[in-house]
Structures are given as C-alpha cells and as structure tokens.
Amino acid sequence: MxxxxxxxxxxxPSRRSDLKKISFSPRYLFTLGRxxxxxxxxxxxxxxxxxxxLYAAGYSPWYAYGVMxxxxxxxxxxxxETLLKATPLILIGSGLAVAFRSGIWNIGAEGQLxxxxxxATLAGIFFxxxxxxxxxxxxxxxxxxxxxIWGGLAGFLKVRFGASExxxxxxxxxxxxxxxxxxxxxxxxxxxxxxxxxxxxxxAARLPRILFPTRLHIGFLLAMGVALASYLLLFKSSxxxxxxxxxxxxxxxxxxGINVGAGLxxxxxxxxxxxxxxxxxxxxxxxxxxxxEISPGYGFDGIAVALLANNNPIGVIFxxxxxxxxxxxxxxxxxxxxxxxxxVSVIQGVVLLSAAALGVFRITVAESRKE
Amino acid sequence: MxxxxxxxxxxxxxxxxxxxxxxFIFTSLGEVFSERAGVLNIGLEGVMLIGAFTAFAITFFTGxxxxxxxxxxxxxxxxxxxxxxxxxSLSANQIVVGAALNLVGLGLTSFLYxxxxxxxxxxxxxxxxxxxxxxxxxxxxxxxxxxxxKQNLMVYATPIVVLxxxxxxxxxxxxxxxxxxxxxxxTVDSAGLRVSMIRYASVLIGCGLAAVGGAYLTVAxxxxxxxxxxSGRGFIALAVxxxxxxxxxxxxxxxxxxxxxxxxQLRLQAVSGITIPYQFFQxxxxxxxxxxxxxxxxxxxxxxALGVPYKS
Numbered sequence: 226m227x228x229x230x231x232x233x234x235x236x237x238p239s240r241r242s243d244l245k246k247i248s249f250s251p252r253y254l255f256t257l258g259r260x261x262x263x264x265x266x267x268x269x270x271x272x273x274x275x276x277x278x279l280y281a282a283g284y285s286p287w288y289a290y291g292v293m294x295x296x297x298x299x300x301x302x303x304x305x306e307t308l309l310k311a312t313p314l315i316l317i318g319s320g321l322a323v324a325f326r327s328g329i330w331n332i333g334a335e336g337q338l339x340x341x342x343x344x345a346t347l348a349g350i351f352f353x354x355x356x357x358x359x360x361x362x363x364x365x366x367x368x369x370x371x372x373x374i375w376g377g378l379a380g381f382l383k384v385r386f387g388a389s390e391x392x393x394x395x396x397x398x399x400x401x402x403x404x405x406x407x408x409x410x411x412x413x414x415x416x417x418x419x420x421x422x423x424x425x426x427x428x429a430a431r432l433p434r435i436l437f438p439t440r441l442h443i444g445f446l447l448a449m450g451v452a453l454a455s456y457l458l459l460f461k462s463s464x465x466x467x468x469x470x471x472x473x474x475x476x477x478x479x480x481x482g483i484n485v486g487a488g489l490x491x492x493x494x495x496x497x498x499x500x501x502x503x504x505x506x507x508x509x510x511x512x513x514x515x516x517x518e519i520s521p522g523y524g525f526d527g528i529a530v531a532l533l534a535n536n537n538p539i540g541v542i543f544x545x546x547x548x549x550x551x552x553x554x555x556x557x558x559x560x561x562x563x564x565x566x567x568x569v570s571v572i573q574g575v576v577l578l579s580a581a582a583l584g585v586f587r588i589t590v591a592e593s594r595k596e
Numbered sequence: 597m598x599x600x601x602x603x604x605x606x607x608x609x610x611x612x613x614x615x616x617x618x619x620f621i622f623t624s625l626g627e628v629f630s631e632r633a634g635v636l637n638i639g640l641e642g643v644m645l646i647g648a649f650t651a652f653a654i655t656f657f658t659g660x661x662x663x664x665x666x667x668x669x670x671x672x673x674x675x676x677x678x679x680x681x682x683x684x685s686l687s688a689n690q691i692v693v694g695a696a697l698n699l700v701g702l703g704l705t706s707f708l709y710x711x712x713x714x715x716x717x718x719x720x721x722x723x724x725x726x727x728x729x730x731x732x733x734x735x736x737x738x739x740x741x742x743x744x745x746k747q748n749l750m751v752y753a754t755p756i757v758v759l760x761x762x763x764x765x766x767x768x769x770x771x772x773x774x775x776x777x778x779x780x781x782x783t784v785d786s787a788g789l790r791v792s793m794i795r796y797a798s799v800l801i802g803c804g805l806a807a808v809g810g811a812y813l814t815v816a817x818x819x820x821x822x823x824x825x826x827s828g829r830g831f832i833a834l835a836v837x838x839x840x841x842x843x844x845x846x847x848x849x850x851x852x853x854x855x856x857x858x859x860x861q862l863r864l865q866a867v868s869g870i871t872i873p874y875q876f877f878q879x880x881x882x883x884x885x886x887x888x889x890x891x892x893x894x895x896x897x898x899x900x901a902l903g904v905p906y907k908s
C-alpha cells in the first residue's frame with residue numbers, strides 16, 4: 226500500500242502545483258479512480274450483505290432497493306429529504322475529518338451536536354425581539370460555540386490530564402444527552418401542553434428555505450461551505466499542515482516547534498464546533514424546538530462519513546449525501562415495502578468494515594506520511 | 597422516610613446493585629483482557645447486543661437458557677474473530693472496526709428481531725430464563741439474605757469468573773504474555789511468542805465475555821428482547837475498565853459502584869418527594885469517569901501499546 230503518487234511526491238506542496246493537479250489529465254483520472262475504488266467496492270459489498278439479509282428475511286432485494294432508491298432520489302421532495310439528512314452529516318463529517326487528520330479520536334460528535342442544539346434553542350427562545358438578519362447568525366453561532374466548548378473540554382482533559390479522548394468523548398456524549406433530557410423535562414419544558422419539549426424558537430430565528438415547497442433549508446449550503454473551509458484549512462494552509470503533522474507524528478511535530486497540545490485542543494474545538502452547528506441547523510431549520518433524542522445518531526454516522534471519505538472534507542460531501550440517501554431511502558422503504566429501516570445501520574456498518582478490510586484507512590496514513 | 601423504610605429501601609437498592617452490575621462485570625472483565633493485550637474494542641455495545649439477541653432467540657426456540665447462553669458465547673466469539681482478523685491480521689484501525697461493529701450489532705439485531713418476531717403474538721409468551729436461586733438458610737438472613745443470596749446463577753458466577761480472570765492474568769504464563777503484549781509487543785515478539793496469536797486470544801475472550809454480558813440481559817435479568825436493550829452498557833463497560841485501572845478486581849468493584857448508581861436511579865424514580873432529578877444519577881457513571889481522569893492525573897495510564905497495531 227506504500228505506493229507513491231508521482232505528482233505530489235516530486236514537488237513540494239505549493240498553491241500553483243495544486244491548481245495544476247485539478248486538470249483532468251489521464252494521470253489525474255487514474256489517481257482519482259484508484260482513490261475512489263476502495264470506498265465504492267466497500268459500498269458494493271455492503272449492499273450485497275444487505276441484499277442477502279433481505280433475501281433471508283423473505284423480502285425481494287431488488288424491490289426493496291428499488292423502493293429505497295426511489296425514496297432517496299425519486300422526487301424533488303425525496304431528494305430534499307436526502308439533502309436534509311446529509312446536512313448534519315456533512316457538517317459533522319467535515320469537522321471530524323479535521324480531528325482525525327490531527328490524530329485525535331473525537332467519538333463525541335453526538336454529544337457536541339446536543340450541546341449545540343441546547344444553546345441554539347436557548348438563543349432562539351430568549352432573543353425574540355431581534356430581526357432575522359441578526360438572530361439567525363446568533364443562533365448558529367451559539368450552537369457552534371457550545372459544541373466547540375463541549376469538544377474542547379475533551380481536548381483539555383487530554384492535553385492537561387492525559388485522559389483518552391476516546392473514553393472522555395463517549396462519556397460526554399451520554400452527559401449531553403442526559404442533560405438535554407433533564408432540560409426538556411424540567412427547566413426548559415414548554416409552558417403549554419407540557420410535552421417533554423421546549424417552546425418553539427422565534428420565527429425570526431428560523432433558517433430560510435431554499436427549495437420550495439420542500440423543507441430544504443439554507444443549512445445545506447452552510448454545510449457545503451463548512452466542508453470547503455475545512456478542506457482549505459487542512460490542505461491549503463500552514464496551520465492545517467501543522468495539524469496533519471501532529472496527526473502523523475506528534476514527536477516530529479514537537480521537534481519542528483509545533484505546539485502539539487494546542488493543535489489537539491484546536492482540532493477538538495473545530496470538530497465540536499461543526500457538530501454544534503449541526504445541532505443548531507437541526508433546531509433552527511427543521512424541528513424549531515428541542516426535545517429528547519433530537520438526533521437519530523448523526524454524530525455516530527458522521528464518524529463513518531468522515532472515515533469513508535478518507536478524512537477529506539470534499540469527499541465528505543459525497544459520503545454525507547450517500548449516508549443521507551441511505552437514511553431517507555430506508556425510511557421510505559419501511560413505509561412502502563414494510564422492510565425495517567434499521568437495515569441501513571447494517572449497510573453502514575458493513576461499509577465501514579469492508580473499507581477497513583480493504584485498507585482505505587491505511588492509505589490515509591501512507592499518503593499523509595509522504596506529503 | 598421512617599428509619600425502617602430507609603433500611604428496606606437500602607436493601608432493595610443493594611439487592612438490585614449486584615444484579616445490575618453483572619453485565620458490566622462480564623463485559624468489562626473481557627475488555628480488561630483485550631486492552632491488556634493492546635486492543636481497544638469500542639464495539640462492545642454491538643457485541644453485547646448480538647449476544648443478547650442470540651441468547652434470546654435460541655432460548656425462545658429451544659426453551660433452554662443454557663443453550664441460549666452457549667449460543668451467545670459462540671456469537672461473541674464470531675464477532676471476536678472478525679474483529680481480530682481485521683485489526684490484528686489486517687492491521688485495520690481498531691476505532692473504525694469498533695464503531696462499525698456497533699452499527700452492525702444494532703442494525704442486525706433490530707432487523708432480525710423485527711423480521712422474525714414482529715407480529716408474532718407468542719413473543720409475549722414468557723420463556724424460561726435463569727430464575728433466582730434462593731440459597732437455603734442464608735437467604736433468610738435479614739437484610740443480607742435479600743442482597744446476597746436470592747440472585748440467579750449468572751449473578752453468583754461473577755466473583756468466580758473475576759477470580760479466574762485475575763488468576764489467569766497475573767499468575768499464568770499466558771497472562772504474563774497478554775500483559776507484555778499490551779505494554780511492549782516487540783519484547784514479546786523477540787521472546788519468540790506470537791503477538792498476533794496472543795491478541796487473537798485476548799480479543800476472543802473480550803468479545804465472548806461481552807456476549808455473556810449481553811445475554812444476561814435477555815436470559816437472566818429479564819426474559820425478553822427489545823431493540824437496543826443494552827442501552828449504552830457497552831460504553832459504560834469501557835469506562836469501568838479505565839476507572840478500574842485495567843485490573844479484573846478493579847473492574848469488579850467499579851461495576852458494583854455503577855450498578856449501585858443504576859439501582860438508585862431506578863428506585864428513586866419510583867419514590868415521590870425526591871427533589872434530585874433522576875437524570876443526575878443516570879449521568880453519575882459518566883461524570884465519575886471524567887472526575888477520575890482528573891483526580892488520577894496521568895497515573896491512570898493505559899497499557900503502553902493500546903490501540904497500536906503491531907507489525908513484525
């Protein structure tokens with residue numbers, strides 16, 4: 226797997242050479258094809274496993290997958306629902322790509338999403354008098370900051386106390402989810418109705434919709450922007466270069482005078498902020514209020530989304546839409562073909578397993594090493 | 597509350613403590629082996645679910661919880677084989693494979709449960725599970741009788757299994773090689789032992805015991821299955837290993853502590869006039885884990901080679 230790609234290996238990374246790389250020369254297409262092949266093979270393997278399961282359980286795989294495809298892309302509304310589900314996944318996946326490239330295993334995006342959703346809801350309920358021009362950014366900012374703090378906390382525990390971020394972020398997930406459950410059943414419960422949910426956020430706090438008459442909101446474009454920004458940060462800036470160095474070899478980074486601790490904290494805060502933003506767009510764009518289990522596990526799917534894209538934020542846009550399509554398609558499949566939608570978890574899991582088996586993630590390391 | 601009411605409340609909580617700690621004990625003991633050999637398995641939740649479902653399905657169709665338990669262990673070993681093949685033989689990333697195992701575990705068990713059992717009225721039919729075994733004389737002791745001597749077989753088995761685990765880990769050649777593999781695999785390699793074989797064995801122990809922990813939920817603690825029945829216990833087991841500082845008895849003690857929080861939270865939800873929200877006790881194990889990290893500073897050091905694939 227230690228193959229060297231000539232264009233990158235021979236030249237030092239510079240902006241001009243990078244621009245040249247994005248021409249569709251045969252060599253570039255070949256490289257692209259080789260990069261794409263393992264994830265595509267992983268997806269094919271997963272769909273095959275899914276088909277076997279469907280067949281064994283007495284469903285027709287062709288029919289079920291047909292309904293699923295139809296459900297994901299068959300109409301304007303279905304496509305919008307797919308992109309809606311892709312939005313938090315792209316946001317979370319982009320942030321996690323930064324964290325994973327920096328060598329920190331943030332498993333806590335789910336909790337960071339909840340932290341963001343809580344703060345965004347608070348801002349949306351509290352600041353009712355403000356115009357949308359100010360309130361919408363404020364709500365998003367509140368969510369992002371809250372997520373960044375929740376993620377940064379795990380970074381701090383790692384840097385200051387040597388606590389494994391894998392364990393602390395998992396713990397912080399549960400704490401955020403339980404705290405949300407407390408807030409929506411106690412202090413933040415709505416005045417009327419008394420369901421375990423908060424009041425609705427102000428009208429001016431809601432995200433504008435972009436594809437009438439569907440529910441698709443501007444958060445999707447925001448997610449694309451965040452993916453692009455993460456890409457530029459990681460691969461086109463010196464700070465990103467430093468972060469990736471920390472990820473590949475903390476010792477080498479330290480030797481080069483890079484502050485490793487600060488780098489880890491920053492990537493935890495960035496990935497937490499992106500997940501917090503996902504929580505904010507869910508509240509401000511879709512649910513307009515907070516309740517328990519506001520996320521169906523986007524934070525965990527986001528891990529798979531980032532990994533499958535080889536921790537490249539541009540790739541995350543595609544894997545995010547893929548996982549969004551799997552989710553929305555499977556819901557329609559459950560409705561119209563009576564196939565349990567949980568099948569999608571198996572497919573997602575097997576995608577990851579096959580990608581791991583095919584060495585997708587080892588290529589990441591090998592490539593990073595030579596850059 | 598009346599003093600007598602407090603005593604009976606305490607007895608009820610403590611009796612539930614050991615019962616609720618049992619899945620943590622099995623699962624975390626297994627993970628101690630796995631991590632001591634340098635393999636971090638965050639897919640415990642998925643393995644527990646697979647164990648829980650297998651035990652449920654086999655017991656449901658055969659009527660024997662012993663067969664169900666045996667089938668669960670087999671399913672756990674199969675998960676372990678897959679995990680070890682990917683992470684040890686192919687050097688795939690342990691976090692990736694663990695996360696994938698969680699997804700597969702939840703999806704597969706829920707899918708099969710809905711496909712096989714949904715719409716079957718007989719699911720409501722209770723099947724035989726390991727029932728409480730009252731120990732003669734001892735169980736009639738006031739207070740302690742309820743807590744210690746009216747449990748089921750799997751609960752009674754926990755200290756024995758932990759004793760066995762501790763003996764293997766600290767008093768046998770195999771245990772020594774497990775511990776060395778986690779700290780410094782190259783040393784083990786140069787001593788002529790196969791790092792990969794030791795890691796395979798440890799992962800199999802880990803996943804096998806996680807499946808037992810899951811099976812306990814469906815064939816001993818209750819006699820039913822529902823989707824996501826493990827509800828995060830696999831993740832708590834990861835925390836147990838850390839707070840128990842990677843030792844079998846440490847894991848046992850911390851499991852009991854977490855079992856206590858569980859029991860307290862469940863009992864308090866039923867008691868009126870308690871002002872502390874039950875979520876506080878729910879969050880306790882997780883909060884405590886963070887506090888322990890801070891309190892132990894850097895002394896809570898994991899095995900040196902934890903999470904690092906070994907290539908000879």
